[in-house]
Amino acid sequence: MNDSMRRLAQIAKLSQEINSLQQELKNLPAHVEELQSQFNDLEGEYLNKKNESDKLESEQRQLRGQVQDEEAQLKSKEERLNSLKTQKEFQAVSKEISTGKATNRERETRIEQLNAALEESKSTLTPLESKIEELKGKLQNARAEIQGSLDEVQSKLKMLEESFKVELSFLPEDVLSKYHRIQQKRQPAAAVVLGGTCQECFIHLPPQLFIEIQKKQEIHSCPSCHRLLYLNLD
Numbered sequence: 024m025n026d027s028m029r030r031l032a033q034i035a036k037l038s039q040e041i042n043s044l045q046q047e048l049k050n051l052p053a054h055v056e057e058l059q060s061q062f063n064d065l066e067g068e069y070l071n072k073k074n075e076s077d078k079l080e081s082e083q084r085q086l087r088g089q090v091q092d093e094e095a096q097l098k099s100k101e102e103r104l105n106s107l108k109t110q111k112e113f114q115a116v117s118k119e120i121s122t123g124k125a126t127n128r129e130r131e132t133r134i135e136q137l138n139a140a141l142e143e144s145k146s147t148l149t150p151l152e153s154k155i156e157e158l159k160g161k162l163q164n165a166r167a168e169i170q171g172s173l174d175e176v177q178s179k180l181k182m183l184e185e186s187f188k189v190e191l192s193f194l195p196e197d198v199l200s201k202y203h204r205i206q207q208k209r210q211p212a213a214a215v216v217l218g219g220t221c222q223e224c225f226i227h228l229p230p231q232l233f234i235e236i237q238k239k240q241e242i243h244s245c246p247s248c249h250r251l252l253y254l255n256l257d
């Protein structure tokens with residue numbers, strides 16, 4: 024029965040390794056998720072600012088068009104001035120010209136204001152753009168890295184799970200069914216005994232039981248947590 028205890032010790036070790044790899048698999052994507060959320064926030068901020076800036080630019084473009092149209096009209100009105108026959112017509116067109124000029128001056132002032140606003144908006148957009156690029160690179164690297172690690176951990180896990188199954192299959196049937204039963208209630212299903220103490224629930228085993236366990240002839244259960252008990256045989 025020494026063999027069963029050795030297997031049980033091996034099973035417990037494999038089960039621990041499997042658990043820690045499964046935990047590792049769960050934790051691996053955390054860094055990428057963190058970067059992704061930073062990236063999303065930054066991109067959101069950038070898109071808002073860019074949207075504002077685009078609006079300013081479109082207003083400026085529109086005003087520039089209006090200034091040009093107005094100038095063309097002013098030019099043709101000025102040309103017409105000399106050919107006008109009555110004083111009244113002359114005054115009317117002159118007034119249109121001065122109103123047009125005043126409107127264009129207002130437009131030019133607004134264009135200047137927009138220039139300043141656009142300048143300022145560019146000064147926040149440019150560093151945001153480079154931050155986004157930087158984060159994009161980091162994210163790609165982290166993704167590639169994590170994929171490598173994921174593959175590695177997954178193949179290690181697969182191997183361990185195979186060995187775990189093989190070891191289990193060698194346990195005597197009654198021990199195996201006990202193992203499965205306990206596993207459904209608590210993990211791990213096996214506990215090592217050190218100095219007469221179950222190392223999972225830390226109860227001090229009755230001396231007679233400890234003596235039986237040390238004979239390594241049979242697999243015993245912990246009277247408190249019911250885990251299958253084994254000794255470190257190495």
Ligand SMILES: [Zn+2]
Nearest residue numbers: 221224245248
């Ligand atoms: Zn116990």
